[in-house]
Amino acid sequence: MNEDAIIRKLRRHAPLIGDDCAVVQGPRNQDLLFTTDFSIEGVHFTRGAPAGQIGRRAVARSLSDIAAMGGSPLYCLISLALGPWTDQSWIDGFYHGVNQLLSQTKTQLAGGDISHANQLVCDVMLCGAVRKGKALRRSGAKVDDIIYVSAPLGGWRHKREIVPRLDIGRALIGKATSCMDISDGLALDLHRLCRASGVAAEIDAVPLLERATVEQALHDGEDYELVYTAPPKRRVPGIRIGSITKGHPGALRYLGKKLAPTGYDHLQQRS
Numbered sequence: 569m570n571e572d573a574i575i576r577k578l579r580r581h582a583p584l585i586g587d588d589c590a591v592v593q594g595p596r597n598q599d600l601l602f603t604t605d606f607s608i609e610g611v612h613f614t615r616g617a618p619a620g621q622i623g624r625r626a627v628a629r630s631l632s633d634i635a636a637m638g639g640s641p642l643y644c645l646i647s648l649a650l651g652p653w654t655d656q657s658w659i660d661g662f663y664h665g666v667n668q669l670l671s672q673t674k675t676q677l678a679g680g681d682i683s684h685a686n687q688l689v690c691d692v693m694l695c696g697a698v699r700k701g702k703a704l705r706r707s708g709a710k711v712d713d714i715i716y717v718s719a720p721l722g723g724w725r726h727k728r729e730i731v732p733r734l735d736i737g738r739a740l741i742g743k744a745t746s747c748m749d750i751s752d753g754l755a756l757d758l759h760r761l762c763r764a765s766g767v768a769a770e771i772d773a774v775p776l777l778e779r780a781t782v783e784q785a786l787h788d789g790e791d792y793e794l795v796y797t798a799p800p801k802r803r804v805p806g807i808r809i810g811s812i813t814k815g816h817p818g819a820l821r822y823l824g825k826k827l828a829p830t831g832y833d834h835l836q837q838r839s
Contacts, residue, residue, distance in 0.1 A: 577663075584643070584678040592643060592678065599703055601696040603633035609651060609688040619661030622690070624669045624729075629751070630694040631673060631732035632792040636749040638704040638741040639696035640734065643678040644670060646692050649685035673734060704740055704747035704796070709765035709812050713745055713797040716806035721754055722780025723788025730792045736805055740796055743804050747796035752789040753831025759818045760829075761795065768815025771822040775807045786822070787831050 584592070594600060607626040609615060627644065634641045646666065650659070670677055675694070718733045733749075740747055746765055750757045754774065762769050774785050785791070797812055798804045813821075820827040 620665030623665030628730035634696040635737035639698035706764035721785035722777030724790030756831025763818035
């Protein structure tokens, strides 16, 4: 197994790979979107997880960011630092999971890098596009807007597979006033949206995945659903969970009681 052999295999599905940079033409009348996410052994997955599942999930996390902006994914860069326990079979399985999801979302693998480390580290960078000036942002929520989520929540304990809500994100263009994905827990991420918009929020109900608790949905993270706002009379997909209110920017209440904006914070979780 060597780097050139891996690249030759990847080129069968990714013709943009092969030079020092991928050469692509930017779409007309659209804004480009860029995002990147780490997937780290012992933090985001365990060594025993199926290789294809690790690859698919790594890509899905970045696709969720594109969905939150109302965009469509275009190109993907994947950098891998391979752990000493990986072999050619593992790498094949990883990229099988990657290519499955890229194919489903019409995203092209455009390159990346391969190295080695004491543990497996994957960095996925995605480029997407959205109609010029139409990207969904966190900063547009208004008082009296209704708050929605794209599906029931439950946190990482109850989320076996990430489903990037690309269709919902695109359907919200011109309708939602703000949007972001829920990666660190509803409470923390809604707090961030409200701070960016200079508003507060009241949560009336939290839709739950089977066997999930409200605490897990509010604070555990790794749901990768969308949370977004829209005016009261505007029809949008999703599940209503509350409303935007006046108040200190970022302040949250759940069923009339103050809600702490806590969730998963990587810098607080270091051991």
